[in-house]
Amino acid sequence: MAPAKPAAPKKEDASTAKKEEAKPTAATAPTEAAPAKKAEKGKREKKHKEEKGVHAMYKAEGDKVSRARPTCERCGPGYFMGDHHDRYTCGHCGFTRYKQK
Numbered sequence: 001m002a003p004a005k006p007a008a009p010k011k012e013d014a015s016t017a018k019k020e021e022a023k024p025t026a027a028t029a030p031t032e033a034a035p036a037k038k039a040e041k042g043k044r045e046k047k048h049k050e051e052k053g054v055h056a057m058y059k060a061e062g063d064k065v066s067r068a069r070p071t072c073e074r075c076g077p078g079y080f081m082g083d084h085h086d087r088y089t090c091g092h093c094g095f096t097r098y099k100q101k
Helices: 014-022 033-043
Strands: 058-061 064-067 076-083 087-090 096-098
Touching: none
Parallel strands: none
Antiparallel strands: 058 064, 076 087, 087 096
């Protein structure tokens, strides 16, 4: 293998000198604004959702057990509908029934 040639020194022309001048320096760049935004995002507390299971689908009243949510009209009695603030929605087929005000 032939020995590698040493790199030729770079010649500075007017176009490279202008590009270097256009770059902002550390003194002119805003350094305090960026960490302040990151600190605000880091301080937010995460909301913990309650874990829902089968016990959320039924209500136990004495010796009787009743369903807390309606079942889907299309899918049948095995599919509960999701309870939203203004509607019930089936997760299986997408059927939506709106609550009456």
